[in-house]
Amino acid sequence: MDNIIEVVNLTKKFKDFLAVDRVSFEVKRGEIFAFLGPNGAGKSTTIKMLTTLLRPTAGQMKINGYNPIKQANQVRHSFGIVFQDQSLDDELTAYENMYFHAVLYNVLKTDRKKLIEKFLRFVDLWDRKDDLVKKFSGGMKRRLEIARGLLHKPDIIFLDEPTLGLDAQTRNYLWTYLKDLNKKENITIFFTTHYLQEAEDIAQRIAIMDHGQIIESGTAEELISKTNSKNLEGAFLTLVGANIRQEESGAIDKLRMRRRMFHK
Amino acid sequence: MRTIYILFIRQLKRYLRSKPRIIGSLGQPILFLVALGFGFGPVFQKAGEGSYIHFLAPGVIGMSIIFTAIFSGIEIIWDRQFGFLKETLVAPVSRFNIMLGRTMGGAVVSTIQGTIVFLISLTVGFRPYNWTLVPLAIVFMFLISLLFTAFGTAIASRLSDMQGFQLIMNFIIMPLFFLSGALFPLEGLPSAISLLTKFDPLTYGIDALRVIFLGAGHFSLLVDTLVLGSVTLGFLLLGSYLFSKIEV
Ligand SMILES: Nc1ncnc2c1ncn2[C@@H]1O[C@H](COP(=O)(O)OP(=O)(O)O)[C@@H](O)[C@H]1O
Numbered sequence: 001m002d003n004i005i006e007v008v009n010l011t012k013k014f015k016d017f018l019a020v021d022r023v024s025f026e027v028k029r030g031e032i033f034a035f036l037g038p039n040g041a042g043k044s045t046t047i048k049m050l051t052t053l054l055r056p057t058a059g060q061m062k063i064n065g066y067n068p069i070k071q072a073n074q075v076r077h078s079f080g081i082v083f084q085d086q087s088l089d090d091e092l093t094a095y096e097n098m099y100f101h102a103v104l105y106n107v108l109k110t111d112r113k114k115l116i117e118k119f120l121r122f123v124d125l126w127d128r129k130d131d132l133v134k135k136f137s138g139g140m141k142r143r144l145e146i147a148r149g150l151l152h153k154p155d156i157i158f159l160d161e162p163t164l165g166l167d168a169q170t171r172n173y174l175w176t177y178l179k180d181l182n183k184k185e186n187i188t189i190f191f192t193t194h195y196l197q198e199a200e201d202i203a204q205r206i207a208i209m210d211h212g213q214i215i216e217s218g219t220a221e222e223l224i225s226k227t228n229s230k231n232l233e234g235a236f237l238t239l240v241g242a243n244i245r246q247e248e249s250g251a252i253d254k255l256r257m258r259r260r261m262f263h264k
Numbered sequence: 265m266r267t268i269y270i271l272f273i274r275q276l277k278r279y280l281r282s283k284p285r286i287i288g289s290l291g292q293p294i295l296f297l298v299a300l301g302f303g304f305g306p307v308f309q310k311a312g313e314g315s316y317i318h319f320l321a322p323g324v325i326g327m328s329i330i331f332t333a334i335f336s337g338i339e340i341i342w343d344r345q346f347g348f349l350k351e352t353l354v355a356p357v358s359r360f361n362i363m364l365g366r367t368m369g370g371a372v373v374s375t376i377q378g379t380i381v382f383l384i385s386l387t388v389g390f391r392p393y394n395w396t397l398v399p400l401a402i403v404f405m406f407l408i409s410l411l412f413t414a415f416g417t418a419i420a421s422r423l424s425d426m427q428g429f430q431l432i433m434n435f436i437i438m439p440l441f442f443l444s445g446a447l448f449p450l451e452g453l454p455s456a457i458s459l460l461t462k463f464d465p466l467t468y469g470i471d472a473l474r475v476i477f478l479g480a481g482h483f484s485l486l487v488d489t490l491v492l493g494s495v496t497l498g499f500l501l502l503g504s505y506l507f508s509k510i511e512v
């Protein structure tokens with residue numbers, strides 16, 4: 001199997017602050033891969049560099065065989081992305097958001113309607129296609145973002161904390177659906193999370209990230225046996241030297257959710 | 265082309281959907297036309313300057329255009345705040361086309377707004393001296409709109425949040441409006457002010473509208489066109505450069 005993502009010594013500095021520090025890893029085609037780490041670890045910054053939104057300070061990357069800096073448009077065609085924060089146009093309907101994406105990604109005119117319907121049905125939003133997105137709940141918006149990210153048939157989908165602030169039922173629903181897609185269409189899934197359980201249940205391989213660095217990577221079993229731990233939580237504790245601060249980040253999530261609601 | 269087209273359509277849809285915004289943004293021009301038009305009319309006439317409403321209407325049309333256009337450009341800040349900007353920035357299309365589409369959309373919206381104000385001014389007694397020139401006036405409204413939408417885009421590309429917004433309002437839009445000769449004639453101003461008015465692109469926009477609607481202005485239509493054209497081009501280039509540098 002070939003590598004769809006190859007990263008060597010990727011580094012990002014914001015002024016004097018080292019947000020991502022010489023990160024190296026590979027993701028195989030068709031794999032489900034996770035970045036696990038606390039808030040501020042540098043997960044989103046890494047994704048932004050991989051997806052051509054940020055210029056790295058140093059290091060090399062290859063996505064689907066292309067260089068994100070020199071071949072930005074080929075790379076952009078290769079991936080779909082669901083950002084950590086919402087990225088829909090609230091003043092447009094679900095269908096219009098999808099249509100906008102289809103045109104930007106040059107989805108063939110003859111396929112547009114069919115594909116939009118297929119993916120909206122996939123995430124159970126076809127009945128709501130003509131509603132303005134601002135009327136949607138957080139979970140519905142997430143589902144729409146996932147449908148949109150998949151619309152142009154990317155080889156990889158990046159999901160930055162896709163289940164943040166969603167209830168358990170919606171979470172399960174999303175992952176069942178995404179895993180199914182991974183199996184059927186061999187789409188590579190790259191997601192970030194600060195939930196240990198999610199990384200362990202969903203990802204085939206995990207990279208543990210903290211303070212801008214990848215501390216260790218491998219399958220959950222490998223991480224556990226390498227550190228002589230009982231479970232992934234123990235492995236994380238040994239590697240990072242601290243708990244993932246789930247209570248803390250839980251509180252932050254709630255705050256974020258509340259802020260989002262206020263912004264509406 | 266498809267990029268320019270879809271961003272253009274988006275701007276238009278958002279505008280047509282926000283009826284409160286359309287109505288709200290007409291309040292100010294109406295107020296200016298009625299309050300100033302009828303308030304200053306007699307003074308203006310006594311001073312031997314002719315009908316104030318005829319003088320004022322092109323100025324108020326220009327005002328509504330500059331407000332709508334700069335706001336359309338500045339909408340990028342909203343898109344950044346609410347995340348939609350990222351969706352356009354990761355798409356496999358050129359940023360120049362994204363910025364061009366947005367700007368065209370904003371410019372058409374402002375032109376519509378200017379045309380509505382023109383129609384309103386007819387109800388308070390404004391009459392163009394030659395009706396066949398109205399389409400030409402609309403062309404110039406579009407040029408003014410394009411200029412200030414590109415200007416708004418350039419500013420917004422450098423701002424990451426709404427903080428700077430009030431600043432722009434007070435230190436850019438208001439001075440541009442007041443120095444443009446929208447409300448008063450450019451003749452006989454103190455030389456310092458007169459110089460400032462010459463650096464305000466809106467001056468030439470409003471002057472062009474006066475030439476077309478009234479048959480007489482301060483500069484010639486040729487000068488107005490050259491200034492508007494070159495400044496618009498400059499802002500489009502600047503705007504697309506700054507937009508291409510945006511990181512999120
Ligand atoms: N544009 C930016 N300017 C300055 N610092 C930033 C910027 N973006 C992220 N950071 C900082 O970089 C660190 C990593 O952020 P991020 O990649 O968002 O972490 P994560 O996604 O793992 O929570 C954080 O400390 C964050 O404050």
Ligand SMILES: [Mg+2]
Nearest residue numbers: 043044084161
């Ligand atoms: Mg993050």
